[in-house]
Each structure stands twice: as C-alpha cells, then as structure tokens.
Amino acid sequence: MHHSLFAIILCLGCLHTGTESATLNGRITNVSGSVLVGVNVHVQGVSEGAQTDSLGRYRIDSLERRIYIVRISHVGYAVVERRISIEQDAETLDVSLDEALLPGQEITVTATRAIERESPVTFSNVGEKEIQDRFHTQGIPTMLSELPSTTTYSEGGNNVGYTYLTLRGFDQRRISVMINGVPQNDPEDHNVYWVNFPDLASSLKDIQVQRGAGSAFYGPASIGGSINLVTDRFSPEPKLTVTSGYGSYDTRKLGITLNSGMLNNSWVLNAHLSKTQTDGYRHGAWADFLSYFVGGAHYTENSTTRFHIYGSINRDHLNYYGTTRLQTINGRQVNALRDRELRRINPITGDEEIEDFHQPHYEVLHEWAVNPNTTVNNTFFYVQGDGFFDFDGSWGDTTYYRLTAENGFSAVGNPGQSLVRAFVNNRHGGWLPRVKIRSSKTETEMGLEARYHQSIHWGKIRWAENLPSEVFPEYRFYEYKGAKWVLSAYGTHNQRFSDRLNFMASLQLTHKRYRLFDEAYVGNDFTVPFTFINPKIGLNYNATDQVNGYVSLSRTSREPRLVNFYDAANSSFGVQPEFRTEANGRIDFDEPLAKPERLSDLELGAVYNGSRFRASINLFWMDFHDEIVKNGQLDQFGQPVTGNAESTLHRGIELAGAYRPIAPLLFQGNVSLSRNTFEDYTVFDTGTPVSYDGNRIAGFPDFLANLRATYEHLGFRASLALQYVGTQYTDNSENNRQNPQARQALGYDPLKVDPYTAVNLGLAYDLARFTGSSRFEIRLDMNNLFDSLYETHGEGAAFFPAATRNVFLWTKIEL
Secondary structure, X not given: OHXXXXXXXXXXXXXXXXXXXXEEEEEEEEOOOOEOOOOEEEEOOOOOOEEOOOOOEEEEEEEOOOEEEEEEEXXXXXXXXXXXXXXXXXXXXXXXXXXXXXXOOHHHXXXXXXXXOOOOOEEEEEEHHHHHHHOOOOOHHHHOOOOOOXXXXXXXXXXXXXXXXXXXXXXXXXEEEEEOOEEOOOOOOOOOOHHHOOOHHHHOOEEEEEEOOOOOOOOOOOOOEEEEEEOOOOOOOOEEEEEEEEEHHHEEEEEEEEEOOOEOOOEEEEEEEEEEEEOOOOOOOOEEEEEEEEEEEEEOOOEEEEEEEEEEEEEEEOOOOOEEOEEEEOOEEEEHHHOOOHHHOOOOOOOOOEEEEEOOEEEEEEEEEEEOOEEEEEEEEEEEEEEEEEXXXXXXXXXXXXXXXXXXXXXXXXXXXXEEEEEEEEEEEEEEEEXXXXXXXXXXXXXXXXXEEEEEEEEEEEEEEOXXXXXXXXXXXXXXXXXXXXXXXXXXXXXXXXXXXXXXEEEEEEEEEEEEEOOOOOOOOEEEEEEEEEXXXXXXXXXXXXXXXXXXXXXXXXXXXXXXXXXXXXXXXXOOOOEEEOOOOOEEEEEEOOOOEEEEEEEEEEEEEOOOEEEEEEEEEEEEEXXXXXXXXXXXXOOEEEEXXXXXXXXXXXXXXXXXXXXXXXXXXXXXXEEEEEEEOEEOOOOOOEEOOOOEOOOOOOEEEEEEEEEEEOOEEEEEEEEEEOOEEOOOOOOOOOOHHHHHOOOXXXXXXXXXXXXXXXXXXXXXXXXXXXXXXXXXXEEOOOXXXXXEEEEOOEEEEOOOOEEEEEEEEEO
C-alpha cells in the first residue's frame, strides 16, 4: 500500500504541464506580515478567481497578456484593487491588507474568533474555498477530521447522518460549538447533534477550530476546545448555484442556491434548499434530509442587520448500536468486523424504528459602528425542536411500562413486540449583547449572555401485544419537563505593549440553573444551581516577521448533564435521583452527587510563516478534576453511561505544517502525540473497589497523523489525503490492563479500536472556461481508496465500522 501511495503522490507532482496562457500568483498578508488564509482574489473580466491557502498564497491561471484590475477582499479588511499588466508567463502580485470595519463582517472576526500573531490561542482556520472544495454530503465533523488532534466517526459508516467529533479525545459534549456566535450545544445534554445540520456547510463562509480550555468567552464550557462556524454567503452580485450528486449506497443529493445580489444598494437576500438521501453503509442506516437556509442582510453606512432561518426536516432509521466483534455463526466463532457482510449488520432491525425530527433556528444579528473605535453587537436567537424516535421495547415488562394494578391496570402478562415512542419538545432562546472598544494599543470587549431552555419529554407505547384493556392511545409511562437558565457576563482585554508583544486577559462569570419538574408518577421536583468564575491570561510575542510564540493559562468549569442528576426516563426501572439520601430515606435535593468538572490548561506554542513553508508546534498540559468519563456501557438510547473521575491528566504535543514546492502543489500535514491517564479513579461496578490509576482513558488515542497533497492547475484539482489514528480503548480498564489473565480467556473480545490508516482521493475539473459560467465543476471523491476494513469508534464491546471503498460523483454549476 505504501508503494501505491508514493506512486500516486509522485503522479500528482508530475502533472504540471506547460501552457501558452499566463499565470498570476502571489501572497497576501496583513500589515504585520501575518499570512491571511481564505482571501478572495478576483480578476475583473475573468470568471475564475482564487482564495489564498494556508501559506497565504494564491494562483490564477489561463490569463491573457493584457492589463487587468485585481480585486482582493477578506473578512475584516479593507478591499484592495490593483491594476496589473500581465506581460510574462507568470506575474507576481503580493498585497498587504489593512484592517477595516466592513459592513456585516465584524460578526466574523469578533467575540470568540482568534487572530494570528495576536491571540495566544491554538487554532486552525478552514476557509470558504476549502469548505466548498471538500463538502458534498458528509457531516461537518468529517470535514474537520484532518485538523490536528481531531477524530470523527459516523453511526451509519458513510459519514451521512449521525456523525461525531472529538478534540484531543474530548467528545463534543465538552466542545463549545457556535454558529454565527449562537451556542449550539444542547443545554440539558451538552451534545451537538450535527445530524440537524446536514447541509449547513453549503452556506458556510468560514470555520475556526480552537483547541484547549476556555477558548470561548461565553456559551457552553469549552474543555477540549471550540468550533465557530459563520454562514455569511451573501454576494453583491446575483448568483444561481445548482448542485447534484450520486454515489455508493444509493447516496444522492440535489441542491439549489439563489442570491439576489445588492438590492437598492442596501439589501442582499440568500436562499438554499437541498435534499439528501442515502441507504447508509450499515444495513438499514437510511436517512432522508430536507435542508433549508434563508437569510437576508441590510446594510447602512454604520450598521448591518442580518437574519437567518435554517434547519432540516429529518427522517432516518436508528443505528446507534455498534457491531459486536466476536460472533458465533453456524457454531463457529468469527470476527464479524473482518467479514464484509457481517460488519454491516445493524442490531436495530425493525422497519418502524425510526427518528423524525425538525429543529428550525431563527437568528437576528445586528452590528452598529458607533464610531471608528466602538462597535456594539446584539444577537437574538430562538430554536424550536420537535420530534421523536420509535424503538423496539420488547425487553420492557409491566413494571417498566407501569402497567400495574397500582396504576389502575388489569393484571396481564408482559407486553410483547412493543414499539415505543420517545418524544422531545425543545425551546431555546436568548440574547447575546456585546460592545468592543479599541484604541491604538488596546482592545476591550465586554458582553452578556442570557439564555433560557425548556423541554418536555415523554414516552408511550405505540403498539404492543397483550396490553391491558385500560391502555388508551395517549397513555404515557413517563413524562417530565426540564428547564435551564444561563446568565453570564464576560470581559476580555488585549494590551499591545509593543509591535511585538500582546497581552490578553479574559474573565467570565456564569450562573447556570437546572430544573426538573412536572414529573408524572414519581413527582420529583428539584433545582440545581452552579456559579463559575473562568479566567484566562496569555501572551503572544512576534519574534520576527515570520516567527511568533504564545503562552496561555486558563481555568474553566462545566456542570454535569441533567441526566447525571436524574435519568427520569428510566424512573420505572427503579432509577433514583443522584442526590444524598438521608438516614430516613429522604432525598436531599440540595446535595447532588455528580460534581462539576474543573480544568486547568497550560498551552505553549510557536508558529513560523514563510513564503512557501508554514510550521507550528503546540504543547499542552491539562490538569482535570472530576472529569466525567465514559464507563464503557450504553443506556437504552445508545448514549454512553458516565461518571466522575477524581483526577485525570492530559498532556501532549501538536505539530502542523504546510509546504508549497511549486505553485500548483501544496502539502499539508499534522501529527498529534498525547498521553491521557487517570491519576485518581476508583470504580465500584462489582461492589469491590478497583483502582484505575494509571490507565489510559477510553476514547483518547495517543497518536494521530494526517497528510494531504493537493495539485491544482488550469481548473484541474487532485487531492490525496492520508489519515492515521492510533489505538482507542473502549472502556477505562485499558483492555483489562490490571487483569491480564482476563485477556487469556477463551472468546475474550479486546476492548479497543485497533489503529487504522484511511486514504481518500478527490479529483475535480472546472469546465467554466468552456461554458461561460462562473463555475461548472465535476468532482469525484473516492473514500477508503485501498478498501480497508477498519473501525473508527467503539463503546465497550460494540464497534462502529467505516465503509469500505465508496465513491461520490458531484457537479456544481454557478451562473
């Protein structure tokens, strides 16, 4: 395989052929010399433009030898137009951009966004071009999987539908995710359901991923880091975009985007609609998504107002249980994950076991430039989610369904072949104001966060055999309401002591309060408050025009999930609220057993930016107390069961680089090495205390590596990506490290995901120069090029296999 990979990369590098047309290339920086990624470079009168890569370089081919006007624009910088005469085969135009307050664009660069050579933050940017070059149907986590210290997996195997992401091994419950500055983590569960944004990437302009604690000033606690997505695709020119594609597992997609262009010199409207469907790699893992995004922007001399309405109407089959590795087939034990058919088996087999969910988002974002040094922003949002999933509940007895005499039902046997519906209704709204004040040496931002979330949860039997005659259609065997208030104030200050040294300090005071109430049958009603102070300080030093270093120290805290206090959906199982119980049996709701997580994080990094080469190194030391960790078990909804570990330690090093040996060819890569262990953790699962001190924590791989080679010339693009992920343990025993005799038992199933290497290939050609359109691209993506059999994730003895070799053919036309 290694010889084949080398040959492919060599071929990519040999595709450079001569042409009689001329080429314009160059490098774009800011006034301090830092490279700018994702800058738009457009040659007037030419349909094809370019964006700068991770080295700040751009290239535009097929130009005639004549005079052109080149327009250069980027978020948060003044637009530059340059007149250039193309007289040689290759002309160079390097430009330095000045910062400016552009209408509608300050939203992108303030609040949680880090700036190179200023912010003492470890981060990666994904620009609009990279998003559009790579996206078709895959979930956003899959698009981000090549960033340092990042892993992803999907339940269906082909990266459509339920996809998940980790940063430094921390799952997305401990990653702060924001879209246009609006928090997206579920307030009760902390999770991010990317399945609700199956086509959001079609409307994205920018993604910034920050690694490390306290990287977000407000919103959900950022333990592993934060992901900031921006959906500004408004264009001053009218535009129509049509996309369509088809691929393996009957995966198909059709989309259309309309942009009004500037109306009355003040309005721009944008609308996107798409349909995505797939049968999934695993059997029965089908999905059907109808996605939409509608937006508008109104510009005045000193203000911008934007509104967005987006979401997706989702229907998909359940596939949240993994596949067991060792299975007995015809009396013989086999490794099902190495069998091309058995690994595709989905344990959830009922045709009616489906999910149906719709969660529209409504946003209004207003920015007012009071004067050149003061900007005021206000964001209002509202999220409305309604849906259900139906699952096989045949394992439930009369006690679980409360079909007992004490609840007024006749005595019958246990219900059979039951189909259960779990319903949820979510309402989440808030106001996020902030003000930013600048001077020649300082920049201060202050803001508030006010949010309220309320939910209704219930479960009922849709159908079952042997039900008591008293059961009526709307009978609910559990029902409760949840609520959460969040009120935060924060401030961040940047002090430039010189052109080279920048100091940053931020402080957040946040108060959060859970409530569970109106619980049927049991009647539990409690409120759990939390108040946290989260500080962060850091320094950035620009040693030269190419080299900068930074150091930061932060402290952050995160409250447990609501289910960590009480799993009300399972109260009929005998589940009790997790609070201190007094001697008389009374539950003291003022004394919860689950503790908030508390993390101290030290980051030290350096970056080199050259004209053709970029390199960065970052070291981190994360001292964690009361970390909420997985114990290798799943609840009946397929979610990991968790608990507090007294003390854990996460430390590592992240290396990243990019190199452009010749203009059309770019190499990018990164390596992450870490060690994630329990320092003080004792479990009592068997009634006997067992120390896990020194064990590796489940789900945290020690080694990750990515390499991508991209060749782009005259409308042709070829890109080859290689990813290596090291061993991941699936429970906290580290595959029974302290009990080696257990591993010798007959039929023992190792509790780990083996290391794997994935290779993906993308080929694209833009026919725009022949069709007269702005873009007419045909793209072929081939994932798992060498048809390997590997798993990407596991929980205990259940594993999620990746799809074997699969392809997707994609077309995109812009008029």
